[in-house]
Amino acid sequence: MPVTIKQISNELGLSPATVSLAIRNKKAGKKRLSPETVNLVQETARRMGYRPNTLATSLLSSTSTTVGVLLGSLSFGSESLLDGFKMSFGPDYTSFLSVYNGEGQREKSELEMLIGHRVCGLIAAFSGASENISLYKDAVLRYKIPLVTIERQIPGLHVPLIRSDHFNSTYLAARALQELGHKRIMYASVSFSVSSEMSELHSRGYYKAMHEAGLEDCICVNERRGIKDWYKSGNLRAQVSEIMKTWLLQKDRSTAVLVDHDWLAYEILSECSELGIRIPEDLSLMGIGDYVFSSFPYVNLSTVASAGDYPMQTMIGREAAKLLMQLVAGGEWDGNDIILPVKVVLRSTTREI
Amino acid sequence: MPVTIKQISNELGLSPATVSLAIRNKKAGKKRLSPETVNLVQETARRMGYRPNTLATSLLSSTSTTVGVLLGSLSFGSESLLDGFKMSFGPDYTSFLSVYNGEGQREKSELEMLIGHRVCGLIAAFSGASENISLYKDAVLRYKIPLVTIERQIPGLHVPLIRSDHFNSTYLAARALQELGHKRIMYASVSFSVSSEMSELHSRGYYKAMHEAGLEDCICVNERRGIKDWYKSGNLRAQVSEIMKTWLLQKDRSTAVLVDHDWLAYEILSECSELGIRIPEDLSLMGIGDYVFSSFPYVNLSTVASAGDYPMQTMIGREAAKLLMQLVAGGEWDGNDIILPVKVVLRSTTREI
């Protein structure tokens, strides 16, 4: 049913080559087509609803304008990430969206599909499944597909990583709390299988800030298996109870709690209101991430935000896509990962002490 | 750089045809290849990192396994929608994600791209820009691309629409409030250019419930231009002030307010806490949508939710993709739109009176 160049050429009694040139108005070399022909052809093409078959063009030119986006899951914040990608993709590029929902097998098949579609570039959130590393290597080394990663590195493959500055998130947060006069600052984290690098950096930032200030650290780490919907209300309840129990049992209670993630803070806010613990009077609370709800007046959570012009997820998406576009255009990578800066935002869940 | 069948055939001294058959292990007709050949070829293909070029296959077969997803914007809730799509797309399908950010011109070019890529199916949120209708028609009528719409109809094109039951959202909500004993129920809405159909149905549902009960209606509609980030904190402030002012000035104040959208309710919660209006003691508040935050204990908003197994956006995505897959497989559409059922969820922002 699609209209082809051949159909137009038959309709007009011209050769396909002429039609092809006329449609794109290509004055290649010295051979200018007559303006009448060009007009006639373009007019006819429009009338017949002709849409060039990108598949054919890509096949012929061995290049495409499609980029693959491979994500581990579609959850809260993904929309901002995708929005960031869109900001930097050129207007002529389209993107495939692939999601593997934390399944290594799916990650593999989605990646195979993207390679099969001969994407000209790739943005991926690697799962960590070692059996898939060779496929990523194939994509980059054999198929020469420029690859930019987010969230975590792919071991053995030297490609750019774009991420938030996890180390400074906790470092600056702890420092900010210290400056408010807090001495006993607890750090609570819920780690997911997906983010071990992140947790590691978070812990280190916190330690450094505490040790530099000569303060004692107090850390409370919990596990949460299953990344799907982990942030939805209720799914963090057990971890939050654990954190609050730890706090309640402290002989010398911390005056501030710094948590891994805003969503954890939201749950703690709930828990505290049930427990009759007033925030920030009884306890200062700080999150990380600055998700939409944190700036919402009703919540007004102190947190660590992107220091850039957009929310962190958007920044990551934007920078990742920007770099990818450069690589696709043949540019060189300077070899450095992009660590996006953060800043502390003090709102009303923290107080001076 | 990509590995081709020809390379494999050269490597092995076989013909491309044999290799092609062996790779897919196709025993077409009676001509079974010798198992040794099959093994040898498959082994070699694996070793060489062969990935079939989908572009070539699609071109040859005039079919593809890519579906186009065209959205007006990427905002809060889009991730659930996309997740819903993914749930129903077959594992062999990939999707293009196109976003036009409310710009008619962009909608056109993205749609053209999708057609150019010869997607086998299309899910679209039409912008309402009449100049683009003919292109949608071209896609469906000329290119025979099955199309499923979400959010709004495309005038003049008889294709399925998947949406939430807007009418019953307000109808059931108003009824629920009546059952709690409320007589004076205000309905406040912030309408966007994008959603006139929705607003219309919302109003009608509310009216019906009030008139059936013999109660007087009180409606307060505000405009909010620019759909991008309309829900972010602060962007609804003016509208919310207007709504609260209307309420404060009522001679006989409404005991309940029903709003168009949970996010509006969140803002009202903030506004009320600043104004010293207690919810639900002074005023019962009900939203529509049941977004993640509504079920969050700290908010606990009474609202209208999906009556299905998943949140509304996910349901819409799931059902839209499911129907599309049926159409792609050659199935017939029964001609009816899919209106997804809703239910009232009473939480703690409403009280009996």
Added chain:
DNA sequence: GTGAAAGCGCTAACAG
């Protein structure tokens, strides 16, 4: 059992 040839839609080279 395997190979040769044609063609999907398009464009680049080269003739005319």
Added chain:
DNA sequence: CTGTTAGCGCTTTCAC
């Protein structure tokens, strides 16, 4: 200024 030819990578007849 326009037409002919060849070929991108793949699969499908149809011969051998």
